[in-house]
Every structure is written in C-alpha cells, then in structure tokens.
Amino acid sequence: MNEKTVICPGSFDPITLGHIDIISRASAMFDKVIVVVMKNKDKNGLFSPEERKSLIQKAVNGLPNVEVDVYDGLLADYARQKEATAIIKGLRAMSDFEYEFQMALTNKKLNPEVETLFFTTSTEYMYLSSSMVKQIASMGGDISSFVPESILDDIVKRLGKQ
Numbered sequence: 001m002n003e004k005t006v007i008c009p010g011s012f013d014p015i016t017l018g019h020i021d022i023i024s025r026a027s028a029m030f031d032k033v034i035v036v037v038m039k040n041k042d043k044n045g046l047f048s049p050e051e052r053k054s055l056i057q058k059a060v061n062g063l064p065n066v067e068v069d070v071y072d073g074l075l076a077d078y079a080r081q082k083e084a085t086a087i088i089k090g091l092r093a094m095s096d097f098e099y100e101f102q103m104a105l106t107n108k109k110l111n112p113e114v115e116t117l118f119f120t121t122s123t124e125y126m127y128l129s130s131s132m133v134k135q136i137a138s139m140g141g142d143i144s145s146f147v148p149e150s151i152l153d154d155i156v157k158r159l160g161k162q
Contacts, residue, residue, distance in 0.1 A: 005084045006030040006117075009038050009075050012052050013045040014155050015059050016133055016147055018125035022090040025119060027063045034082055035060065039072040046134055046158060055155075059148040075103075076110035087116045092126050134159065 008023050012035070027033045037052045047055065049070045060066045071078045079087060087107060089100045097118070104116035121128075128146055137143045137159040144152055 003031040004086075005032040005034065005082055006086045006088050007075070007079055007082065007084045008033060008035045008088045009078075010035075011040055011043060011045065011130070012037055012056055013043070013047055013130050014052065014133060014147060014151065015056050016125070016128050016130055017145075018090065018092070018121055018128040020059060020148055021122050021125055022088060022119050023060060023066060024063065026088045027065050030086075031065060033063070033066045033088075034084065035066060035068045036075075036078060037068070037070045038075065039070070046155075055151045058150045058154075061150065074110060076107045076114065079107070079114040080111050084114055087114055089116060089118055090121050091118050092121045092129075 006026055006029075008019075008026055010019065012019060023033060023035055035056055037049045037056070039049050045052070049072075053068050053070050056068045060068065075087065087104075089104070091097055091100060100116075100118065104118075107114060107116060133143050133146050133155070136146070137155055143155065147155060
C-alpha cells in the first residue's frame with residue numbers, strides 16, 4: 001500500500017490552536033502530514049521561518065506522523081517533490097474560501113497530481129488568527145487559550161522585546 005502524504009502549508013507566525021486542530025485532524029486521516037512553513041516575501045514575520053519550524057515541532061511533538069519543514073518556492077512544486085497526494089487548508093470564513101479556492105485552482109493547474117482539501121475550522125477557533133494572537137500578546141493580553149502551552153513562553157518573550 002502506498003503511503004498517503006498530505007501537506008499543511010502556511011506562514012504559522014505563530015502557530016495557533018486552530019492550526020493544531022487542522023493538523024491533528026489531518027494526521028488522523030493520512031499516513032504522513034508535512035507541515036511546511038512557506039516563506040512569504042510580502043510578510044515580515046515575528047519569527048524567522050526556522051524559528052517557526054522549531055515552534056511547530058514543539059507544538060506537534062505528540063503527533064508521530066507529522067514532520068515539519070520550511071520551503072521557499074511554489075507549493076505545487078513542493079507537493080510534487082514530496083509525492084504528496086493532497087494539500088490541506090483550513091477555512092474559517094467565506095473570505096478565506098475565496099482566496100483559498102483561487103490558490104487551489106492555481107495549484108491544480110501547476111500540479112494536476114495533487115488535490116486541495118478544505119477542512120472547516122472547529123467552531124471554537126473560527127475567530128482565531130496568528131495576527132490576532134500577536135496583537136493581543138503585544139498589548140499584554142493573555143494568549144494562553146489561543147496557542148499551544150509548549151510555545152506560549154516563546155511567543156510572550158518575543159513580543160515583550162518589541
């Protein structure tokens with residue numbers, strides 16, 4: 001039987017419990033999940049891509065079929081290199097869908113072998129975004145119910161230096 005590999009791409013700056021929800025659900029459905037930090041030239045991140053990779057590794061430590069990587073290129077090419085059968089994207093709202101649908105069609109054109117699957121976010125995380133976490137933490141707010149406990153101190157320390 002061929003191993004089914006799925007890719008969960010994103011900027012993950014920082015990873016939230018909403019991301020962990022999607023990754024955990026994907027890990028229950030696929031043999032191998034690759035969480036890939038995509039480098040976005042248009043975004044200045046709070047953490048470097050390598051730091052994000054390290055934070056994600058801490059956060060997914062209990063999921064043995066999940067690996068974490070960093071990639072600077074086209075997601076369609078990465079999926080081909082990793083022989084992935086699918087890309088998983090989490091959707092919070094209709095505004096997410098419009099953008100993600102466009103990206104899915106583009107990726108399908110660039111790599112016809114890969115499918116994009118949309119996971120609706122669990123209701124308790126529908127409002128949650130990395131941007132919101134950064135904003136709350138930078139103003140001294142409690143983000144402990146938004147991010148994995150294993151990386152909470154890393155985020156708070158970084159934002160304390162701003």
